[in-house]
Amino acid sequence: MTQDIELGTPALCRLQLGVELRRLRCDAGLKSGQVAKRLRWSPSKLTRLEYGDNAIVEPEDAAMLCGLYKADTETRSLLVDYAWVTKTKQDRWTSTGEHPAVRPTIAAFVGLEASAAARREYEADYVPGLLQTEAYARAIHQTASKPYSPEEIELRVATRMSRQAVLYRAEAPLELFVILNESVLRRRAGDSAVTREQLEHIAEVSTLRNVLVQVMPFGLGVHLGMTGSFTIMRFGRSSVTRPIVYMENMAANWVVAQESIVDSYEHAFSELQVRAPGPQEAKKDDPRGNRGGLIRGYQ
Structure with a gap:
């Protein structure tokens, strides 16, 4: 069981990773028992992953599941990034899809x-x-404690509007x-x-x-x-x-x-x-x- 109060960076990624893994499994038409048998895992391991109960998820485990579920390259890259964040407790930039600079924690929060x-x-x-509004979001990012580049501000504003x-x-x-x-x-x-x-x-x-x-x-x-x-x-x-x-x-x-x-x-x-x-x-x-x-x- 995970801690009751956790830093949001790994917790959000772990929770959204579980949501996505469960969705991929269901889309693939596989039951949890079938997956566990194919990977030679205990059934409880997959359950903990899907419920977000593991404080640390090994990137290799996320990659194996994505391979089994035939996830596309973009999804696989993001889910492996989620796992890396749970392991390192550090956010990092990722470059996939139409948004070239979306942090996994932001993507996880938006997904949840x-x-x-x-x-x-x-x-x-x-x-x-x-x-x-766009103008309000832009104004508060321009005065944020951490300085953002104009490009990053626009990306964050666009992400906020899409939410x-x-x-x-x-x-x-x-x-x-x-x-x-x-x-x-x-x-x-x-x-x-x-x-x-x-x-x-x-x-x-x-x-x-x-x-x-x-x-x-x-x-x-x-x-x-x-x-x-x-x-x-x-x-x-x-x-x-x-x-x-x-x-x-x-x-x-x-x-x-x-x-x-x-x-x-x-x-x-x-x-x-x-x-x-x-x-x-x-x-x-x-x-x-x-x-x-x-x-x-x-x-």
Whole structure:
């Protein structure tokens, strides 16, 4: 069993590696017992890999499975990179497909997000990536603690924009509930035009049936979100991926998978939802009755 709280770099790669290996096996029409027999592995070894329970995955094991499943070159390269990250605990650049410079950790996070059924997020400082405009995303990357080249900024912005497709899927779009600290809406990113466009975008996206955005006003005083931003991801019933909590700061990021801790964050988010003004209060601030009324009040 893996640790309860782990550095996000290897944890995200390990979890997404498990998701991809299970998908490849199912696409190949193979049962886990058949795979274990062909590779002369114990059945539990493959199960641990697919559940993401092994803290370290040998790149050779990932390569063997990709060969057995007849994965294409791009997929094989990425999954072997995931395994290397679990072993070295270091991210690295990879060069595959249409994106010449995508870190495995970024690819892993995007993959997990795409396979998630629901996402709950409290954000204290930034607009969440799934709600950002291109201009806002560009502005925050230009002022990041780690300097990025113009090319890397554009790649990161493009990746962030592509992630938002999960909100508009025809089948089972991601259920996104977000609570923003009031400071997120008051803090300018870029010039006033960028900030206004961003607020209008949040208000627009919040009208989607699968999206709910609430604001935690300063006037409500102290609350459970004051320990920092966090994201909870839960996966579909058919998925073997366990719910996780994701957190990050300037120095590092972390993944929490222990059920009791994940439940405590779910409880905290529920408490924040109760305290933050909801859709009914939003209608009071918007004569059209849109759920983005509270956000429009900050424009």
